[in-house]
Amino acid sequence: MKLYKYLFFSIIFFFILSKLTYALELKPMMSLELAKKMVDACEFKRSQTDWRPLNIAIVDSGADLILFRRQDGAFLGSVEIALAKAKSSAVIPVPTRVIAEIVYGKDGKPGRVPGLVHVDSLVAFPGGLPIKTADGHLIGAIGVSGARGDQDEECAQYAIDSVKELLK
Template identity: 35%
Template sequence: MAAAIGALASSSALGQDPVQKTSLKTRLAVNIAEMAVAECAVDGYSVSAAVTDRSGVLLALVRFEKAGAHTADASRQKAFTSASSRSPTSAIVENVAGNPRVAGLADIPGYLVLAGGVPIKVGEGTIGAVGVAGAPNGGLDEDCANIAIEEVKRRLM
């Protein structure tokens, strides 16, 4: 019996882990949130930025001192929505608007179907997401998120 288990464990099918995961480190998550807030501040927008891991669990939250109180939770929800869907929240907004059969996505607890959430990817894999809230529209929030991700792109490899 022991020999059979040993042979099975050493076989190529069981001896290799077919799932490789890259994790977003907390320090990098904080940097991304800080960069997103700073980028929006340059344009005169007082925002909050949240960064989650691949599962949508909060790693970092930065709120510009002049940002409205509601922006902290909105940014977290946008990041959660993007991480769990593995897509930008602006794409979800378009999908919901163009297809009434998926309008129920807006009712998922914790989801915020507004532009401003962007997945953080390494290759095709999503390792986290950033959500920004507080600019005059979600497209501007998303721009700040994308710029922050682009700034750290080389550190994601």
């Protein structure tokens, strides 16, 4: 009887375990391959313009670095800024432009949370965008720095748009 009880609970345990692992396998994640495609697209976009060289960072949903690329001649001071933009958009999954509006305000209205700018590694200017699947699941973020903020953001958006089909 003890053997049957042991066998029964073992089967139940492995059944539940298989269901849990199956659920884990379905969670979309940022891959190095996807990050490379995005960085390549951003570099292509920059090559079609007269923008200054860029630093490009891609992080996963936990704000851990997946890929960083510094173009020849890119401003060294913006290396950390690109990474901070990516991390900011992963931690608070909105564009860093929106974070700037929350902190500094918009259209003459004051910011709602001005103290947010004092949080370590949180940046409040354009160039960081969350990367989400078609159903809205956050898989990471991209941060671009080196050109003007609007150009950084345009490049980041171009990178995301270039892999839209892979984000389904």
